[in-house]
Amino acid sequence: MPQTCDHLLLRAIRKERIERTPVWIMRQAGRYLPEYISLKNRAGGFIKMVKNPDIACEITMQPIKRFSLDCAIVFSDILVISDMFGIELSFEENKGPRFDKTIRSETDLKKIKRDYDVEDVNYVFDAISRIKSDLNNEKPLIGFIGSPWTVATYFIEGNSTKVFDIVKNMMRENKVLLQNILEEITSASIKYINQQIIAGIDVVMIFDTWGGLLNTNDFSDLSIKYVNKIRESLVNPTIPVIYYTREPQDKIEVLRNLNVDVIGIDSSVKIGEFRKALNDKFAIQGNLDKEILKLNEDQIFTAVDGVLSEYGCNTGHIFNLGTGITPDIQPEKVECLLNAVEQLSPQYNQR
């Protein structure tokens, strides 16, 4: 049986010299795939798929069967951790997530379930076992959580907001409450991700999608601090960790203190400049603008070459989009992107 530790993605994370750049796509299982839509209709919606381990496994494997990707990522969501708090998550079509309760006061915080029992999310660990068995160690599996800060923005707002008024207000008026909420989410996250590790994931990814909302000091105190705490509490201290954030340009100083292996970034920064600014401390994941996938084959090849060349180093690059793929992208364009990375990246790794 092949050893996952020898796989390209894990070797790139360790910054070993490899033959080509590994590639996967955030949200690679999703609505741009007709086979996803068809299973989603049969299953009765996103949450039902996530909570059914057989279906979650099947969805995870859909892009793996269709394309030549270098890893799988568990089909789930950063917000299902709400089950450990007794908060009910739902998704209305095209409206994003919604919770049945919010945490906006000390009283709200006292009322939530605080034993953080991982059994409440057993469906995730069952899905992981099934996926690992289907993958047969041919590809590594990424498990994930949201950063406490990013999850907190949803717990406080209660839905998908673009303005974050309530969170920003809490930051000004009652930082202690915010810190207490972050401590609670951190405790639950540690138990949750550790159980994913026990269930068999090969890589941990922490999504800090809304880290960019914070100024430098707050970013350090309200986000990075808790990410590092999670890292330090992992049952397997050597499991690789990928941290993802958006708009990281003014966060370089703070990011240097991150205790992770890889930083994933969006397309707002130049990947090579970002790598150098961090003194090559991390492997870097990213960062093709997903809008490029609306262009033709030649343009996709040119843009992929642009990212590979901008990265500017022969180790430690994991190719990805800057943000998750969206339903308006045709699957053929993903095929084209993967061909481009396969054909163009060897020359950048062999330098």
Ligand code: CP3
């Ligand atoms: O990458 C993968 O394929 C793994 C699965 C995955 C999902 N969500 C599935 C999903 C992962 C890693 C996430 C992470 C996630 N979820 C983040 C952080 C990463 C990011 O995209 O910034 C956030 C902020 C969420 C919360 C969330 N989930 C929102 C705001 C939404 C609605 C917006 C949207 O894209 O539809 C979701 C829904 C969601 N999560 C879908 C999928 C496949 C779409 C569900 C559907 O309607 O079919």
